[in-house]
Amino acid sequence: MTLWDSVRTPDPSATKSFSRSGGFKGTATNAVYLIQRATEMWGPMGGKWGVDIVEDHVFQGAPMLGDAGQVIGHEQLHVIRINLRHPDGVVPGYGQTMMVGKNKWGPFTDEEAPKKSLTDALTKAMSWLGFAADIHLGLWDDNKYVNEAKKAFDEAKKDTPPPPANPPQVELLTPEEIANVTALANEVGKPIEDITKAYKVGSLNFIKRSAYAPIIKNLTKLKTETTEGAQQ
Secondary structure (H helix, E strand, C coil): CHHHHHHCCCCHHHEEEEECCCCCEEEEECHHHHHHHHHHHHCCECCCEEEEEEEEEEEEEEEEECCCCCEEEEEEEEEEEEEEEECCEEEEEEEEEEEEEEECCEEEECCCHHHHHHHHHHHHHHHHCCCCHHHHCCHHHCHHHHHHHHHHHHHHHHCCCCCCCCCCCCCECCHHHHHHHHHHHHHHCCCHHHHHHHCCCCCHHHCEHHHHHHHHHHHHHHHHHHHHHHHC
């Protein structure tokens, strides 16, 4: 229960009440906030944890009727199934959004339906691991509980030092420097992957500029050794 207990109570500032047709009401948690909490636990998304899309479909729904009762089309429901990978296993998740439908203004198409479905699936899968579980357990229906949670988070924020006014910027290789490294590496037959692995990054785009001179120096040395070897 260590993971569950550490992520079960969300920051109230990252939650929002909502209501849907039929009188349904609830509380939604900001998906980016949940991703931030997961990043705090496991590191950047795509590393020790991430999302794999298993299925992505659009299904025909109920008929949409015109003013005279005639069928003018059908609802289209976007449904997605994912696997949420984390250090201890995999959790499935389903999400759905009405992509084509009809409301009081008439027929509509929701171009953001796939994104909404993915967010829906992700937040549901994360809730099964305990993320924002207090909401799904009904504890958010108690105003006293929410106020206590808000007070606790506000006090925690007071103890957190503010970020520097002008945080230091990390300078990365410029496009010209990347082109120089790539050209020289290709000339001496040095795989780019060897360079990126040496600096523990996935691309030359993420190498610091301070590494440019050493990289060029090593590649130039390799070029010299290759040339001298060919002359012997």
